[in-house]
Amino acid sequence: MKILITGGAGFIGSHLLQRLHGKPGLQLTVVDNLDTGCRDYVPADVEFIKADIRSQELAHCFASHHFDAVVHLAAQTMVPFSMDHPREDCDVNLLGLINVLECCRKYQVGSITFSSSAAVYGDNEHVPLRETEPLVPTSFYGITKMTTEHYLRVYHEVYGLNTTVFRFANVYGERQGAGGEGGVVSIFCKLLAEDKPVTIYGDGEQTRDFVYAGDIARALEASLSLQGFHVLNVSTTQETSINQLVAYFEKAAGKKLVVRYAAKREGDIYRSFLDNRELLKVLQLQPEMALPQGILQTYNWYRQEKGGH
Numbered sequence: 001m002k003i004l005i006t007g008g009a010g011f012i013g014s015h016l017l018q019r020l021h022g023k024p025g026l027q028l029t030v031v032d033n034l035d036t037g038c039r040d041y042v043p044a045d046v047e048f049i050k051a052d053i054r055s056q057e058l059a060h061c062f063a064s065h066h067f068d069a070v071v072h073l074a075a076q077t078m079v080p081f082s083m084d085h086p087r088e089d090c091d092v093n094l095l096g097l098i099n100v101l102e103c104c105r106k107y108q109v110g111s112i113t114f115s116s117s118a119a120v121y122g123d124n125e126h127v128p129l130r131e132t133e134p135l136v137p138t139s140f141y142g143i144t145k146m147t148t149e150h151y152l153r154v155y156h157e158v159y160g161l162n163t164t165v166f167r168f169a170n171v172y173g174e175r176q177g178a179g180g181e182g183g184v185v186s187i188f189c190k191l192l193a194e195d196k197p198v199t200i201y202g203d204g205e206q207t208r209d210f211v212y213a214g215d216i217a218r219a220l221e222a223s224l225s226l227q228g229f230h231v232l233n234v235s236t237t238q239e240t241s242i243n244q245l246v247a248y249f250e251k252a253a254g255k256k257l258v259v260r261y262a263a264k265r266e267g268d269i270y271r272s273f274l275d276n277r278e279l280l281k282v283l284q285l286q287p288e289m290a291l292p293q294g295i296l297q298t299y300n301w302y303r304q305e306k307g308g309h
C-alpha cells in the first residue's frame with residue numbers, strides 16, 4: 001500500500017511515522033514544507049519531498065507515485081494566528097486541501113484521512129459533544145476546518161473517494177511544538193523545565209479533552225482501510241481543566257508551577273470534550289493512554305531533549 005502523509009514532518013505526523021515505519025507492505029512518502037515540521041522526525045529511509053501542498057509539485061508527486069491512501073495532516077494549526085491572518089489560514093487549510101483533493105481525484109487515490117478538530121463545534125455546552133452536534137466555530141481556524149469537511153463530503157459523494165474525517169480533541173505528546181492547538185502541554189513542559197511561571201488565559205477552569213498522539217496514530221492507521229465516508233471524534237471523553245493539568249504537571253515534575261492568570265483569549269472555547277462512541281463503533285478503537293502517565297512521558301521526553309542540546 002502506497003501512502004502519502006502530508007505534514008508528516010510535524011508532531012502528529014512523527015507519531016504516525018513511528019507507528020507505520022517498517023511495517024511490511026507499506027510504502028510511505030512524506031510531503032512537508034517544513035514550516036513548523038522537522039526533517040529529523042522523518043526516518044532516513046522514508047521518502048521525503050520538501051514541497052508546499054498548494055504547489056504544482058504536488059500533482060507531479062501524485063502522478064509519479066499512484067498513492068492508494070493519503071493522510072492529510074499539513075495545515076496552519078494555530079487558532080490565534082487564524083484570528084490575525086484569516087487569509088493565510090484559509091489559503092493553507094482550505095485551498096491546500098482542495099489541491100490535495102484534486103490530485104486524489106485525478107490520480108484515483110483510494111482513500112483520504114483528514115485531520116479536523118474539536119474547533120469545528122465552537123462553544124457548545126452539550127458536552128460530551130457528539131459528531132451530530134451543529135457546527136458553529138468561533139475561530140477562523142474552526143471555519144476552515146468545517147468547510148474542508150464539506151469539501152471532503154462532496155468529493156466522496158461525487159467522486160467516490162473513501163474519506164475519514166477525524167475531529168481530534170487536544171492532542172499532546174513527545175515532539176509537539178509550542179504553538180499548535182494543543183500546545184498548552186508543550187508550553188507547560190518548557191516553562192516547568194526552565195522554572196518559569198506559566199500564564200493561564202481565563203480562570204483555569206476551562207476544560208479540554210487531552211488525547212495522546214500515539215493514540216491518534218492508532219486511529220490514523222486504522223482509517224487506511226476504511227470504506228465510505230465517516231466523521232469521527234478522536235478523544236478520551238475525559239474533561240480536564242487547565243488547573244487540573246497544572247496539578248498533573250506538578251506531580252510529574254515533583255515541583256510547584258508558578259501560575260499567573262491573564263484575560264481570556266479571543267476565539268477560545270470554555271468547555272471542550274468529545275464523545276468517542278462512534279470511534280469505538282466504526283474502528284473498534286479507543287484511546288489508551290491515561291493523562292497523568294502521558295504527561296509524565298511527555299515531560300520526561302522534553303527534559304531529555306533539552307539536556308541533549
Ligand SMILES: NC(=O)c1ccc[n+]([C@@H]2O[C@H](COP(=O)([O-])OP(=O)(O)OC[C@H]3O[C@@H](n4cnc5c(N)ncnc54)[C@H](O)[C@@H]3O)[C@@H](O)[C@H]2O)c1
Pocket residue numbers: 006007008009010011012013031032033034035036037038051052053054072073074075076077092096115116117118167168169170171172177180181182183
Ligand atoms: N495538535 C492538536 O492538538 C490538533 C488538534 C486537532 C487537529 N489537529 C490537526 O492535525 C494536523 C497535524 O497537526 P500537528 O499538531 O501535527 O501540527 P504541526 O504543525 O506539528 O504539523 C503540521 C505539519 O504541516 C506542515 N505544513 C504546514 N503548512 C504546510 C504547507 N502549506 N505545505 C506542506 N506542509 C505544510 C508543517 O511543516 C508541519 O510539519 C493539522 O491538520 C492540525 O490542524 C491538531
